[in-house]
Amino acid sequence: MAVQKPPQPAPGKPVPDAGRRSERSRRAIYDAALALVAEVGYPRTTVEGIAARAGVGKQTIYRWWSSKADVLLEAFLDLGEQAARAAGQEEYAFPDTGDLAADLKAVLRATVDELRDPKYDAPYRALAAEGVVNEPLGRVFLARLLEPGLQLYADRLRSAQDAGQIRADVDPRIALELFVSPLAQRWLQRTGPISHEYTDTLVDYALYGLLPR
Amino acid sequence: MAVQKPPQPAPGKPVPDAGRRSERSRRAIYDAALALVAEVGYPRTTVEGIAARAGVGKQTIYRWWSSKADVLLEAFLDLGEQAARAAGQEEYAFPDTGDLAADLKAVLRATVDELRDPKYDAPYRALAAEGVVNEPLGRVFLARLLEPGLQLYADRLRSAQDAGQIRADVDPRIALELFVSPLAQRWLQRTGPISHEYTDTLVDYALYGLLPR
Amino acid sequence: MAVQKPPQPAPGKPVPDAGRRSERSRRAIYDAALALVAEVGYPRTTVEGIAARAGVGKQTIYRWWSSKADVLLEAFLDLGEQAARAAGQEEYAFPDTGDLAADLKAVLRATVDELRDPKYDAPYRALAAEGVVNEPLGRVFLARLLEPGLQLYADRLRSAQDAGQIRADVDPRIALELFVSPLAQRWLQRTGPISHEYTDTLVDYALYGLLPR
Amino acid sequence: MAVQKPPQPAPGKPVPDAGRRSERSRRAIYDAALALVAEVGYPRTTVEGIAARAGVGKQTIYRWWSSKADVLLEAFLDLGEQAARAAGQEEYAFPDTGDLAADLKAVLRATVDELRDPKYDAPYRALAAEGVVNEPLGRVFLARLLEPGLQLYADRLRSAQDAGQIRADVDPRIALELFVSPLAQRWLQRTGPISHEYTDTLVDYALYGLLPR
DNA sequence: CCCTAACCGAGACGGTACGTCTGGTCTTTAT
DNA sequence: ATAAAGACCAGACGTACCGTCTCGGTTAGGG
Numbered sequence: 001m002a003v004q005k006p007p008q009p010a011p012g013k014p015v016p017d018a019g020r021r022s023e024r025s026r027r028a029i030y031d032a033a034l035a036l037v038a039e040v041g042y043p044r045t046t047v048e049g050i051a052a053r054a055g056v057g058k059q060t061i062y063r064w065w066s067s068k069a070d071v072l073l074e075a076f077l078d079l080g081e082q083a084a085r086a087a088g089q090e091e092y093a094f095p096d097t098g099d100l101a102a103d104l105k106a107v108l109r110a111t112v113d114e115l116r117d118p119k120y121d122a123p124y125r126a127l128a129a130e131g132v133v134n135e136p137l138g139r140v141f142l143a144r145l146l147e148p149g150l151q152l153y154a155d156r157l158r159s160a161q162d163a164g165q166i167r168a169d170v171d172p173r174i175a176l177e178l179f180v181s182p183l184a185q186r187w188l189q190r191t192g193p194i195s196h197e198y199t200d201t202l203v204d205y206a207l208y209g210l211l212p213r
Numbered sequence: 214m215a216v217q218k219p220p221q222p223a224p225g226k227p228v229p230d231a232g233r234r235s236e237r238s239r240r241a242i243y244d245a246a247l248a249l250v251a252e253v254g255y256p257r258t259t260v261e262g263i264a265a266r267a268g269v270g271k272q273t274i275y276r277w278w279s280s281k282a283d284v285l286l287e288a289f290l291d292l293g294e295q296a297a298r299a300a301g302q303e304e305y306a307f308p309d310t311g312d313l314a315a316d317l318k319a320v321l322r323a324t325v326d327e328l329r330d331p332k333y334d335a336p337y338r339a340l341a342a343e344g345v346v347n348e349p350l351g352r353v354f355l356a357r358l359l360e361p362g363l364q365l366y367a368d369r370l371r372s373a374q375d376a377g378q379i380r381a382d383v384d385p386r387i388a389l390e391l392f393v394s395p396l397a398q399r400w401l402q403r404t405g406p407i408s409h410e411y412t413d414t415l416v417d418y419a420l421y422g423l424l425p426r
Numbered sequence: 427m428a429v430q431k432p433p434q435p436a437p438g439k440p441v442p443d444a445g446r447r448s449e450r451s452r453r454a455i456y457d458a459a460l461a462l463v464a465e466v467g468y469p470r471t472t473v474e475g476i477a478a479r480a481g482v483g484k485q486t487i488y489r490w491w492s493s494k495a496d497v498l499l500e501a502f503l504d505l506g507e508q509a510a511r512a513a514g515q516e517e518y519a520f521p522d523t524g525d526l527a528a529d530l531k532a533v534l535r536a537t538v539d540e541l542r543d544p545k546y547d548a549p550y551r552a553l554a555a556e557g558v559v560n561e562p563l564g565r566v567f568l569a570r571l572l573e574p575g576l577q578l579y580a581d582r583l584r585s586a587q588d589a590g591q592i593r594a595d596v597d598p599r600i601a602l603e604l605f606v607s608p609l610a611q612r613w614l615q616r617t618g619p620i621s622h623e624y625t626d627t628l629v630d631y632a633l634y635g636l637l638p639r
Numbered sequence: 640m641a642v643q644k645p646p647q648p649a650p651g652k653p654v655p656d657a658g659r660r661s662e663r664s665r666r667a668i669y670d671a672a673l674a675l676v677a678e679v680g681y682p683r684t685t686v687e688g689i690a691a692r693a694g695v696g697k698q699t700i701y702r703w704w705s706s707k708a709d710v711l712l713e714a715f716l717d718l719g720e721q722a723a724r725a726a727g728q729e730e731y732a733f734p735d736t737g738d739l740a741a742d743l744k745a746v747l748r749a750t751v752d753e754l755r756d757p758k759y760d761a762p763y764r765a766l767a768a769e770g771v772v773n774e775p776l777g778r779v780f781l782a783r784l785l786e787p788g789l790q791l792y793a794d795r796l797r798s799a800q801d802a803g804q805i806r807a808d809v810d811p812r813i814a815l816e817l818f819v820s821p822l823a824q825r826w827l828q829r830t831g832p833i834s835h836e837y838t839d840t841l842v843d844y845a846l847y848g849l850l851p852r
Numbered sequence: 853c854c855c856t857a858a859c860c861g862a863g864a865c866g867g868t869a870c871g872t873c874t875g876g877t878c879t880t881t882a883t
Numbered sequence: 884a885t886a887a888a889g890a891c892c893a894g895a896c897g898t899a900c901c902g903t904c905t906c907g908g909t910t911a912g913g914g
Contacts, residue, residue: 016858016859017857019858020857020860022859022860025859025860041346042346046899046900047900047901047902048899048900048901051862055861056860056861057859057860057861057862058861058863058901058902058903059859059860059861059862059904060860062902063860125346126346128345128402129345129346130342131402132338132342132345132402133255133256133338133339134256138402138403141402142402142403142404146402150404170418173405174405174415174418175418177394177404177405177415178391178415178418178419180398181395182387182391182395184402185390185394185397185398186390186394188345188401189341189345189355189359189397190351190352191355191359191363198387201384201387202387202391205383205387205423206391206418208422209418209419209420209421209423210418213421229889229890230889232880233879233889233890234890235890235891238890238892259868259869261868261869261870262869264892264893269891269892270890270892270893270894271872272872272873272890272893273892275871275872276891446886448885448886451887467772468772472873472874472875473874473876474873474875475874477888481887482886482887482888483887483888483889484875484877484887484888484889485877485878485885485886485887485888485889486886486887488875488876488877489885552772555768555769555771555772556768558764558767558768558771558827558828559680559681559682559768565829568828568829572828572830596844597840599831600821600840600841603824603825603841604817604841604844604845606824607816607823607825608817608820610824611816611819611820611823611824612816614827615770615771615777615781616774616777616778616781617781617785617789618812624813627810628813628816628817631809631817631849632844632845633848635847635848635849636844636847636848653863656864658906659905661865664864664866686895686897687894687895687896688895690866690867694866696864696865696867696868697866697867697896697898698864698866698897698898699864699865699866701897701898702864702865
């Protein structure tokens with residue numbers, strides 16, 4: 001997949017020269033892909049449609065990506081990076097005020113807001129769905145989009161453990177799921193509405209189970 | 214969609230006469246759909262392929278279902294009903310031994326086993342993914358496949374509340390997600406391995422937070 | 427083909443009992459077939475359409491006819507018979523005033539009028555076209571629709587031979603084509619306009635070649 | 640229709656770029672179309688079948704032609720042009736030995752031979768039939784296939800008029816039908832056998848009527 | 853500073869599947 | 884037993900996209 005950075009010297013394909021790549025085209029393709037997914041939905045977004053909308057030849061897409069899922073994934077990653085750049089450098093910091101419950105609630109509230117933003121919802125949902133069924137893409141989706149965020153939760157929980165605020169024998173990688181997964185499932189499978197009250201309640205319910213007894 | 218029970222008098226389409234429907238064809242289509250999804254995966258399963266394998270005309274599929282997702286959903290529902298019939302009547306009972314932790318662990322272990330069974334995994338995963346992106350189908354998927362199971366969790370938790378085993382102010386519909394959603398997300402998004410140990414740990418972590426304080 | 431009256435005891439098919447045949451259905455089918463061919467053209471006329479318009483099951487058509495061409499052929503024959511019955515008994519008489527040229531011109535003028543009547547043109551043209559490509563139907567078309575008329579020409583020419591008006595060594599079956607075929611081709615293949623003047627001219631040109639020298 | 644030379648700027652369809660057209664595909668499609676019509680007949684020849692046999696995508700056919708009739712028409716025109724090229728430049732010359740009767744007989748005999756050649760008969764018959772019922776195609780069939788030949792007859796007759804061999808007041812466009820149409824009808828509608836003797840007789844019967852009186 | 857290789861827009865190509873339409877058969881229910 | 888109704892298997896229709904493959908044209912950078 002094109003996502004893997006080191007362009008392995010594949011036997012069949014002539015590796016394209018990334019140095020000569022057209023930045024204009026890349027941008028136009030990202031924009032077209034995101035716009036189309038938002039407008040007509042992922043299944044009715046086609047590589048041909050993206051190419052036409054971007055004013056680009058189909059081959060220019062196939063030269064750099066392996067599928068529409070791949071295009072969309074990179075487009076979405078790029079969107080995140082742009083947003084990060086726009087917001088400043090400290091994007092990926094997890095608050096650590098010493099009050100674990102408050103910190104978790106704050107982050108979860110921010111996540112709720114993001115999931116409700118239609119600009120993110122459509123492509124994010126499309127990628128998640130594709131990843132469910134397409135294992136390679138799912139792995140990239142996980143590693144590039146999910147994992148960094150999850151690691152921050154784990155780090156914050158570990159920090160709380162060091163402070164003696166939660167039990168030392170708790171596995172942070174499992175504990176974080178108590179907060180994150182219910183929200184994820186409500187959003188993905190529409191098992192219920194998502195709101196700040198809801199995520200606050202999650203923290204109230206789950207965090208207590210992790211406290212020292 | 215054929216799933217909606219009251220066959221609304223659609224203006225365009227002549228409603229087919231369900232009384233004359235061929236049971237042979239229906240069975241053959243279900244079998245073919247499930248087999249193909251298991252063999253070649255959902256995206257490479259086609260309506261034409263299902264028809265060919267079932268020895269059925271394409272029109273016979275389009276007469277009764279609106280899409281391959283719809284076919285597969287009903288096929289999977291039927292699979293569940295058949296399994297239920299085969300196992301006896303008391304399929305949907307949630308154990309209530311008085312020991313809530315043990316009961317939850319037992320049910321979650323059974324769910325883990327089911328999710329690991331390739332017979333269920335492929336079509337279930339395909340439907341879940343489709344439901345993420347296709348809202349009407351997602352709603353049916355939720356109502357017909359997910360909801361009944363979730364309700365049993367809620368009932369069991371309510372029963373524990375009545376017994377004073379967990380706090381009265383806990384909302385069972387949220388509490389159940391602490392057990393169910395982490396497993397669901399690990400499975401759908403491959404955020405981690407699923408096992409009996411894992412679900413046992415989930416119960417250990419989350420249940421304590423719900424106990425009377 | 428159903429046109430062949432003696433329903434041969436085919437091995438496969440159960441010969442339908444003509445005695446129980448519904449006259450209502452037959453009429454409705456003829457009417458529907460002719461109407462549809464006139465309205466939407468032969469290629470877009472379908473057996474299903476005829477059945478629906480006639481308020482008849484498809485099987486009722488397939489029971490008695492072998493194809494839409496066959497239905498239309500019989501419908502057209504029936505149309506002719508009805509017209510004949512309406513006009514009186516002496517429909518098929520060729521005028522014999524003693525003036526061969528005048529008689530030929532009169533009959534050809536009547537044919538021109540008929541070919542220009544849209545009621546006849548569409549189905550007649552459709553049948554002719556089908557017969558060009560479908561030999562069995564073509565033979566029936568020839569025998570039932572064309573041949574009787576041609577025979578009248580031959581008879582009239584023979585009578586003229588007896589009267590010494592045209593050479594004795596002329597073959598009437600060939601001679602008649604000099605009058606009939608040019609008109610037929612102009613009509614079928616649109617090689618030129620058809621009119622009374624045109625057929626008069628044909629007689630003027632061709633008849634002289636047949637006179638005693 | 641693709642046959643119409645000036646490719647009018649149709650509003651809906653994007654006009655394909657004829658410069659990039661694959662000659663290989665065109666040839667293969669012509670060959671496949673003619674072969675299939677000869678083998679299984681026109682009605683059972685399908686666009687899919689042509690595409691499969693030619694080793695071509697269906698879209699490649701629909702891109703350049705509007706229907707199977709259109710394909711076959713051009714295939715047949717191409718066949719004629721190839722034969723012409725193979726035979727030399729002077730294909731379309733009508734003999735003018737000074738003996739009109741002999742010249743007409745010679746050309747008609749050649750036509751009889753051609754109509755009897757199965758290679759020509761099947762597609763030619765199919766096109767003629769389609770043209771009877773499909774007016775636009777019929778017009779092209781007439782203009783491209785029939786008209787050039789008919790014009791040669793007219794020219795030859797005009798030349799005979801100049802030589803005083805037939806009456807000056809005879810319209811050559813009508814006179815030629817006395818020779819051509821009877822043969823055409825016998826062939827198309829199977830009203831009689833066609834042979835050299837037959838066409839010789841036609842000339843004997845009809846030509847005399849055109850002589851100066 | 854040009855030459856030549858690459859990328860680029862464009863779009864034709866061989867294909868697969870779509871969802872629809874019709875052909876001809878079979879089955880059900882009513883007369 | 885025939886008829887109306889219509890579901891069934893079959894398969895062609897014409898369309899939409901897929902991913903590959905030319906085509907000029909432009910746009911570098913190495914000679």
